[in-house]
Amino acid sequence: WAGFRCLNPQCHSGSDDEPYAGYRPDLNEVLPAPNFLPGLVLKQQKRRNSFGELEEEWGVDLDSTLSNLKGEDDRGLPLPENDPRAAIHYRWKWEMENPTEYLPEHLE
Numbered sequence: 868w869a870g871f872r873c874l875n876p877q878c879h880s881g882s883d884d885e886p887y888a889g890y891r892p893d894l895n896e897v898l899p900a901p902n903f904l905p906g907l908v909l910k911q912q913k914r915r916n917s918f919g920e921l922e923e924e925w926g927v928d929l930d931s932t933l934s935n936l937k938g939e940d941d942r943g944l945p946l947p948e949n950d951p952r953a954a955i956h957y958r959w960k961w962e963m964e965n966p967t968e969y970l971p972e973h974l975e
Contacts, residue, residue: 906932906935906936906955906956907927907932908927908928908931908932908935909925909926909927909928910925910926910927910928910931911923911924911925912924912925912926934952935952935953935955935956936955936956937956938953938955938956938957938960940952948973949973954974957974958970958974961974
């Protein structure tokens with residue numbers, strides 16, 4: 868299969884008897900693959916349907932995603948370089964400053 872969350876019409880399981888529906892259809896509803904944004908933070912939400920029952924759904928947590936991509940905590944303070952939430956930010960920052968070099972081991 869082309870990707871674990873692939874909903875691209877070109878993704879194919881290799882057999883018409885075994886269609887590929889995606890590994891996480893709930894996440895594909897929010898952000899269809901291959902449109903994956905590293906650093907994206909999702910949150911689980913509950914919504915009432917027309918019968919008054921609560922249903923779970925996934926949505927993008929915009930504030931957390933933006934903080935994550937900027938390498939900041941929820942108060943806007945910089946996260947330390949070894950904080951996993953800041954990995955994307957520090958990788959991007961390093962790549963911008965060192966475009967011809969490989970990532971150092973601590974950022975891999």
